[in-house]
Structures are given as structure tokens and as C-alpha cells.
Amino acid sequence: MNNRQLAAVSVDQVSWRDYIVLCKPKVVLVMLITAVVGMFLAVPGLPDLSKAFFGLLGIGLSAGSAAAVNHVMDRKIDEKMARTKGRPLPQGRLSPQQALTFSAVIGVLGISILVVMVNALTAWLTLFALMGYALVYTVWLKRATPQNIVIGGVAGAAPPLLGWTAITGVVEPNSLLLVLIIFAWTPPHFWSLCIARLNDYEKAGVPMLPVTHGEEYTKLQILLYSLLMIITTLLPFMTGMSGYAYLIAVSLINARFIYWVYRLWHKPQGVPMALFRYSINYIMMLFVILLVDHYL
Incomplete structure (x- = not known):
């Protein structure tokens, strides 16, 4: 039309x-x-x-x-x-x-x-x-x-x-930490979707990373940004913004995130979309954990 x-x-x-x-x-x-x-x-x-x-x-x-x-x-x-x-x-x-x-x-x-x-x-x-x-x-x-x-x-x-x-x-500095966490989270979140929908992006001619550099390179970038994301999620504890409850809980969801990134490398079939879905749940859980810890 x-x-x-x-x-x-x-x-x-x-x-x-x-x-x-x-x-x-x-x-x-x-x-x-x-x-x-x-x-x-x-x-x-x-x-x-x-x-x-x-x-x-x-x-x-x-x-x-x-x-x-x-x-x-x-x-x-x-x-x-x-x-x-x-x-x-x-x-x-x-x-x-x-x-x-x-x-x-x-x-x-x-x-x-x-x-x-x-x-x-x-x-x-x-x-x-x-x-x-x-x-x-x-x-x-x-x-x-x-x-x-x-x-x-x-x-x-x-x-x-x-x-x-x-x-x-x-x-304030702590408000910028929250921005940094989402900034680091965004590439592995979105690139996992791009891998899952690679054919669509190729057909549409959109230069997403898997289209221009291939899936293996994109998986490497997902891994690197995931590690950067994990580091940024430790900053609220390191600065005193959050306490041990936050540290323990965020470590658990970080471990699950890395598990899906590992699966992406070793058993890729169906995993990109699973990682994408978990990443949505992950960011919501992380912010809920921040909130709960704030009032403990």
C-alpha cells in the first residue's frame, strides 16, 4: 500500500x-x-x-x-x-x-x-x-x-x-549509575533478538550487527557487553547505594544471564529468542531488587 x-x-x-x-x-x-x-x-x-x-x-x-x-x-x-x-x-x-x-x-x-x-x-x-x-x-x-x-x-x-x-x-551520580546499567544491558538484549530475526533484518536491508558482521562476531559482542553489564550492576553496591541483599540477588540473576549467553555459544538453536525474553525479565527483576533493597 x-x-x-x-x-x-x-x-x-x-x-x-x-x-x-x-x-x-x-x-x-x-x-x-x-x-x-x-x-x-x-x-x-x-x-x-x-x-x-x-x-x-x-x-x-x-x-x-x-x-x-x-x-x-x-x-x-x-x-x-x-x-x-x-x-x-x-x-x-x-x-x-x-x-x-x-x-x-x-x-x-x-x-x-x-x-x-x-x-x-x-x-x-x-x-x-x-x-x-x-x-x-x-x-x-x-x-x-x-x-x-x-x-x-x-x-x-x-x-x-x-x-x-x-x-x-x-x-546525581547514583542516577547516572542506573542509566549506565541499562546502557550496558541494551546491546545483548537487542542483538539476541537480531540474531533470532536475522532473515527479517537482511530482507529489510537494516545494517544490524548480525547482518553486517555475522552471528559469531555478534555473539562475541553479546558476551563482552554482558560482562560489562555485570560490572555495572555491581556499582550500586560498591558506591553504597545498595546493600548485601541487592548484591546477593543481582548475582543470582547475573548468573542466569551468563548461563543463557553460554548457551548461545554452545547450543544456539532457539537460544537467541530465549535470551531476549530473559533479558526483559532480567531488567525488570534488577530494578525491583534495587527498590526492595532500598527499603530493607
Whole structure:
């Protein structure tokens, strides 16, 4: 379906569910969980619940806006990939104009909520993260370099920092540790999916690392970044941000992560997708562990 046909999508065909899909709700949910933990870690007791509510609302709307732009910019790629061809734009259920209008509305609303109800610092940081993902990563990096997910990972690592600044109004060293953990986690998380969906990325012509450098090289990079990730997860304990409960629990989930990386090297069939799924559970468990330890 070409752009002219997409633009002619009837209002009667549009479902509110398609707009929800544009926001990548599962991805945004993980981001909001890390933002919530950043809010609670920022203060000794409970954070200001009003700032927490409006902070999450603004961050969530802004993340959804960036995701919608991603849908528009990647619609031609999505048409060629089995994983994404059922999305609203490739299927013609929404037009690019409708998606961009929706993105602009919720994006402006999200940033406005942060400016008025939270603080200007969080609004600016959220805007930079939104632009980093929607424009720098989606428009340029994704198509320009196999290191796209590494460089663009900074934007995806921002939510715990945004949660922290929503409560405190300042950027502090411990808030940057949370960003560093997600930054190191992102490559093994995403590259495992790229290996599992290698044929799709080759067909779409996207220069993901397994496409440009092969599976074996990508497995090596997954191993190296996984080791870097483990080191970063020890930093909250080393700086005194977290205690022994955190250290013990995070060591257990790190061991499980390395187990899947080992399996990736030695019994690769079906493992890339298993590693990808575990990596999602891993990052959520890690932030829950941080939160629980904070109040012990």
C-alpha cells in the first residue's frame, strides 16, 4: 500500500487499539517501571506522590510519542519483516499523517505536563531522549551503522534518570549509575533478538550487527557487553547505594544471564529468542531488587 492510499484511510476504519499499538505499550511499561524505581531510589523515604504521578504520565506520553514516530519512519521496513508487518501502518489501518498527528499531540501534552507539574529539568531531559530515539536513532543511526543500538541506547537508558530528576530536580551520580546499567544491558538484549530475526533484518536491508558482521562476531559482542553489564550492576553496591541483599540477588540473576549467553555459544538453536525474553525479565527483576533493597 503506497503513501497516497495510506493517507486515504477512512476514519471509520481506525480503532483506538491501533493508536495504543503505536505507543509500543510493552516497551513503555518497562521504561516506566525503571522510572518508578528511579523515583523511589532518589529519596530516603517515599517520593512526592503528586510529582511521581505527573512525572510518569509525562514520561509515558513522551515515550509513546517517540514510539509513534518510529512506526512512521520504519513503516517500509516493517512491511518486509514478519515480526512487524502486522502493525497498523503496514496494514493500512492508520496513515502516516494520522500517526504523526497523534504523536505530536501526546508528545506536546507529555512535555507540557512535565514543565507545569514536575520541573523544567525533567522536561528538557525527556525531550532530548524523545528526539534521540525518534530522530537520531530511528531516522539516522538505525540505517547508518551496525553500532546503532549502542549509540542510540543512551536515549533508551534515560527513564530511571528522568524518574530521579522528577522527584529531586537535580542529576546525581547514583542516577547516572542506573542509566549506565541499562546502557550496558541494551546491546545483548537487542542483538539476541537480531540474531533470532536475522532473515527479517537482511530482507529489510537494516545494517544490524548480525547482518553486517555475522552471528559469531555478534555473539562475541553479546558476551563482552554482558560482562560489562555485570560490572555495572555491581556499582550500586560498591558506591553504597545498595546493600548485601541487592548484591546477593543481582548475582543470582547475573548468573542466569551468563548461563543463557553460554548457551548461545554452545547450543544456539532457539537460544537467541530465549535470551531476549530473559533479558526483559532480567531488567525488570534488577530494578525491583534495587527498590526492595532500598527499603530493607
